[in-house]
Amino acid sequence: MFRGLSAFPLTPTTETDIDEASFRTLVARLAAAGVDSIGALGSTGGYAYLSREQRARAARIAVEAADGVPLVVGIGALRTAQVSALAEDAQKAGASAVLLAPMTYQALTDDEVFGLYEDVSRELSVPLCVYDNPGTTHVHFTDELHARIAHLPNVAAIKIPPLPDAPARAKARVETLRALLPDTVTIGISGDWAAATGLNAGCEAWYSVVGGLFPATALTLTRAAQDGDAARATALSERLEPLWELFRVHGSLRVMSAAAEQLGLTDRPNLPRPLRELPPPAHQKLATALTSLGLTA
Amino acid sequence: MFRGLSAFPLTPTTETDIDEASFRTLVARLAAAGVDSIGALGSTGGYAYLSREQRARAARIAVEAADGVPLVVGIGALRTAQVSALAEDAQKAGASAVLLAPMTYQALTDDEVFGLYEDVSRELSVPLCVYDNPGTTHVHFTDELHARIAHLPNVAAIKIPPLPDAPARAKARVETLRALLPDTVTIGISGDWAAATGLNAGCEAWYSVVGGLFPATALTLTRAAQDGDAARATALSERLEPLWELFRVHGSLRVMSAAAEQLGLTDRPNLPRPLRELPPPAHQKLATALTSLGLTA
Structure with missing residues (x-):
């Protein structure tokens, strides 16, 4: 479930x-592009609003539009x-998993964050990604808090923020965290500009904003990393730097919203x-x- | 409206x-204690939840229970x-004003914050407190942003976070802000431990958490400052330091929730x-x- 490319689409609004x-x-x-899972109503999907x-x-x-592709x-x-x-x-709608x-x-407090996951996870019949x-959220998870939550029933994955840029430090960070988690819990990266670093450092999943609109591009990068070709994954990410720069300045949500308009997939504003x-x-x-990246269709 | 003691009660929950x-x-x-206004569904009133x-x-x-006392x-x-x-x-319920x-x-972005107040204030028929x-909120208002918003129609007050402790610096800060605002817009202090400092520095209102449960105590402090007795207001605040200390460590909401239980006014948990x-x-x-402050009834 929580492996490979998880693509997060916008929820365009009127x-x-x-x-x-x-x-x-x-x-x-x-779904048509063959992503590994789809993440509806994530931050990019504007759930909070x-x-x-x-x-x-x-x-x-x-669930209907995903047509059998696992839906978070x-x-x-x-x-x-x-x-x-x-x-x-x-769960009634048919979600394969939930993201919280x-x-x-x-x-x-840390006890309140833990209590939230404890209260919610015990009632689930599908896996949960932290x-x-x-x-x-302005919540700063300690490693101890991650470990406590990861041992709760139905917790199956953690979606982490960007890792250190240096590959060795990124790998060490993933290994430190993994040592605290049950074997059944996967680690996935978010913050698209850190995706290649994260996948190369051993993250099993990429929770991808850019993949929500440009799934083929994100899949190519993900498969390169999964095939062990770290250099290619890094090069593919570096090629996307003009996008990452806009993400860092304006937030990935606003940039993807504008890109969806430019592709004619949504109205403006959305x-x-x-x-x-x-x-x-x-x-x-x-x-x-x-245009320069060939991402206009 | 936005002058004197505005007391913010809990909204106890099941x-x-x-x-x-x-x-x-x-x-x-x-209302029975004679506060100047009542602030329902503030942060202490748990509106966000x-x-x-x-x-x-x-x-x-x-509105019913306030029995004619202005309700924000x-x-x-x-x-x-x-x-x-x-x-x-x-407004349909009969609120005298709103707090946003x-x-x-x-x-x-600052433009987005401004846009929110612009969109909302234009539809109001009661005054608004920023x-x-x-x-x-994790929003950091610049003085420029405060000034832009304060000039919108129906904006009548600003509720500010704690001021510097030093009286001269607090007064300077209030004067700097006031110079940017229309004459019709009042400035009120929040963060109870800073209330005496704020009122002594020229704030027209105290948006008070402690006043939501102990209105007589908060009124005494407010009236001392309004009468120009800065030393008495400061002394009354210093006396409450055991409460302020708990506020700073645990958050004023959790402390007032516990106090309401201890007074037998709510169930536990609330x-x-x-x-x-x-x-x-x-x-x-x-x-x-x-007990030591004589606040047990």
Whole structure:
């Protein structure tokens, strides 16, 4: 389940709702491209901005459009009771697995974060991926906290933020973390510019934003790393540097939103306010990058 | 409206809902004590953890129980469309004003924060207080951003985080900010341990957590500062240091939740999970502090 390329599509939105038709198209493209799994309603899928009803509807659409490709559904919310309800909805929709980030408003103690995973994981009948994303949750997982959570029932994977750039340090970091986890729990990388480093360092999965719109490109990089060709994976990632630069400045969500518009796959705007689209100069820079990378169709 | 003591009660919760009876009691106590306004569904009121329906219900209960005392209702949410819906609900319930913090999941640009206030303020028929709370929202308001927002229609107040401890520096900070704002916009302090400093420095309001449970104590401090007796206000605040210390370590919400239990005003637990109650040693420390301060009834 949590191995290889997990591609995370946008959930395009209208002013107050989700754009069902565009979302269905985005998911179906990923299934057709042969990704290993699809991650609906991740950070890129704007889960945090949608209502329970919208998320249940998006999960049902994604299961249909995924056409048999394993589907992971994000179930994060601020209140545990809401997370449990979302987990139920995702499972009813037919999700193969769920992804849970510890969203915060009040800062949480480690015991509170653990308690969230304990309360939610015990009710699941599908595997769960722990989503460690300090940039959005402001939770900083210690190794001890990762280990406690990873030993809970149904916990099957951890999605980690970018590793150190230096290959040896990245590998050491993955090995340190792996030593604390049960053998059944995989480690996956996120932060697309760190994907080649992560896969080369031994991560079993790439939770990919760029793969949500350009699955063939992300699959080529993933397969190179899986085949042990670290140099090729690194070169493929370096080629994408114009995209990574935009990701780091504007956030990958805004960049992928603009790219989806440029490809004619969504309307404009397609992000939930207060999020706004890329400023015009960045839009132009993105158009130039996509053309030079041959990513215009 | 946004002057004097604005007292922020808890919204006690059951496992999945709000505890209506306890909430009604807490609000009625504040009205009876003669606070200048009541702030329902602030951070202390756990707004971020409640559904739209629960928040609408809490707002209606608070308006009734406030019995004519001006009521401010928190309308923060991650999506602008949700904030607009909450603003409508609050106004329908009879709120005198609304309070809006720019909640975040994806980090927001300054233009996005401004756009949120622009979209929401234009639809209001009651005044709005800008809630600057970097600890929960992770938004860091620049002075320029404060000034842009303060000039929007219906913006009537800013609720700021703690000021520098040194009185002269605190006063300078308030004066710098005030010079950027229209004359109609008041500045209020939050972070209870900084309240005396803030009021003495010229803030017109104290948005008070402790005042949500101990209104007489908070009123005495507020009135001393309003009467120009800065030394008395400072002394009254220093007396409460055992509480402030617990606030700084455990967060004011968890401490007030435990205090409400100890006073027999709510059940236990009364916080929405994943938030957990104070650990037993802190509970004991709080009991000792309340006894020594004469705050046990």
